[in-house]
Amino acid sequence: MKTCNGIHRRLLSFFLALFSLVVSVSAQAASIDVTASFKPDPGNPMRNEFINTTPYSGHCSIYPTFCEGLSIFSxxxxxxxxxxxxxEARHSDMRKGAMFKPPTEWIPLQVVNQETAEQSLLQVRIASIGGRYxxxxxxxxxIGEGAPDSNPDAHEMLWSGYNWTYPPAPCGYTGGMFVEPTWRSFFWLTPPGSSCVPTAAYRIESLRYDMFQIGYELRTxxxxxxxPGRYVGSHTYGIGPGRDxxxxxxxxxxDDSLTxxxxxDVEHTLKVEIPPGGDKVQLVPAGGWQSWLQTGRRPVRLFRxxxxxxxxxxxxxxxLECEMPGIVTDCQIRDPVTKYAVExxxxxxxxxxxxxxxxxxxQRRRLRTGQANAQQFQPGFYVDRAPGILHxxxxxxxxxxxxxxxRGGNYAGRVTVIWDSEV
Known part of the structure; x- marks a missing residue:
């Protein structure tokens, strides 16, 4: 009996507010790379999800523990x-001020296995947005006369009481902001359908955002x-008035777009362990041969x-692969003296x-010879060194x-059982 061991790769659903930094910028398009991987964990077999492998940048690089608690990645x-x-002060049109409307709804995209061209559906949405103004x-x-000395209080007063650390619903708090007289940072959770729209209470001659950062949630x-293998795909968002x-x-x-x-990366495990001596199978009747030898009672079947x-x-x-193929899809064993063979x-x-x-x-699923007759199986969770039985x-x-x-004698033959990860 022969076993085949294989290594594979694979992926799951998780709240991933994403991962790392810019990679390239062209004349009118910015891009960032996101990487994640799955590898089965024998210590935690029920955890079947991807792990972010892109380094933190932005807010979560400063507050990694806080972000991990919310399952977000900046x-x-x-x-x-x-x-x-x-x-303008107290403008009535929200589009004339500091408006933040990211693409918070789920967007489907295909990722493709580079080796097999197998496609899988990935869903993405913007889960957070932030930066520094x-x-x-x-x-x-x-503000002028009456401005508070406290920088946080003054910034809140500038924006008609809008607190950039604790924004009003639907935008959510993430904490850990920095405030100076001429700038402040912000990083907000953005539930589906949300917009974050502070309104200036005083005229602001000019405004600039830098350290712009986002977070993603993924469903895989x-x-x-x-x-197994590497799955790649991309999605391009439009940036600017009326766009994503x-x-x-x-x-x-x-830049007018972000890709x-x-x-x-998906890595899988397929490993089969046969106990010592398990490759030599002796077929016997239930209870052994004593009933046949002592009473002549014919065995009903031979098995192991x-x-x-x-x-x-x-x-x-x-x-299966057979040393002596049967008439259809089973194997045979044969007595070398009489040349009789049986199924x-x-x-x-x-x-x-x-x-x-x-x-x-x-349970007792028949195995057959030939690729066309191979039985296919799948895990509901990662199975680690669990016992199975060959009958x-x-x-x-x-x-x-x-x-x-x-027609008696010693019937023997070689049967190869194949576990194949190439499905």
């Missing part, structure tokens, strides 16, 4: 915004159902159950967590033939 974007005119003068000078396919990232009509971007390149341990995190298939059936029972492709448990049997209808006078 990423700097190589874009600035500059006002093309003044922001600069004023043309000290905030107290812009079940990594256990994906083939809409900052109103006053604040215009340095996010996704690279998702051979246990094995399996670790699997992705789809795999099983099939040998092989079936498999798999542990909890491994099912057929319709989700049914696998070897000479069926009852063959026993009558074997035990006729002159």
């Amino acid at each position: 990423i700097l974007v190589p874009i600035e915004f500059n006002a093309i005119g003044p922001i 600069y004023l043309p003068d000290r905030v107290q000078s812009i 396919p079940n990594p256990l159902k994906m083939s 990232f809409d900052m109103g009509d006053i604040m215009l971007p340095s 996010i390149h996704f690279s998702l 159950d051979q246990t094995f341990n399996i670790s699997a995190s992705s789809r795999f298939k099983m099939q 040998l059936q092989v079936s498999v029972s798999l542990p909890d967590g491994l099912t057929d492709m319709s989700g049914q448990p696998v 070897f049997e000479v069926p009852p209808y063959v026993m009558e033939f074997m035990l006729q006078p002159g």
Whole structure:
């Protein structure tokens, strides 16, 4: 009996408010790279999700523990915004001020396995937005008489009581902001459908945003159902008035689009362990040969159950190869003296967590010869060194033939059981 061990790759759903920094900027387009990976963890087999492998940048590089608690990941974007005119005091049109309307709804995109061209659906949305705004003068000078000495209080007064650390709903608090007389930082959660719109209470001659940063939430396919390899895909957002990232009509971007390149590495495990001596299977009747030898009671069948341990995190298939093929898809064993051959059936029972492709448990599932007859199985979760059973049997209808006078002997043959990760 022969086993095949394989290593694979794969992916899952998680709140990922993303990952790392800018990579390139062309004349009118900015881009950033996002990477994540999945690898089965024997210490935590029920955790089937991707891990961010892109370094933090922006807010979460300063407050990593805080961001981990919210399951968000900040990423700097190589874009600035500059006002093309003044922001008037108490303007009635929100588009004439500091408006933040990111693409917070879910957007589907395909990621493609670079080796197999297999496609998987990834969903993305903007989960947070932030940066730093600069004023043309000290905030107290812009407000004039009655301005508070406290920088946070003065900035809040400048924006009609809008607190940039604790923004009004629907935008959410993330904490840890910095405030100086001429600038302040902000980083907000943006639930689906949200806009963050502070209104100036005083005329601001010019305004600039830098350290622009976003966070992503991702929904990925079940990594256990994906083939191993690297999956790549990209999505381009328009930036500017009326586009995906809409900052109103006053604040215009340095680039008119942002492309996010996704690279998702999926690694799987398929490992089968046969106990010592398990490659030599002796078929015997229930209770041994004593009943036949002492009383002449004919055995009903010959069989042997051979246990094995399996670790699997992705789809795999099983099939047989026979030293002596049967008439159809089973193997045979043969007596070398009489040359008589009889059918040998092989079936498999798999542990909890491994099912057929319709989700049914696998109990005594017949294995056949040939690629076209291979049985396919899939994990519901990562199975680590769980016990399965190979069932070897000479069926009852063959026993009558074997035990006729002159047809006994020592029947033997080689059967190869293949666990194949290439599905």
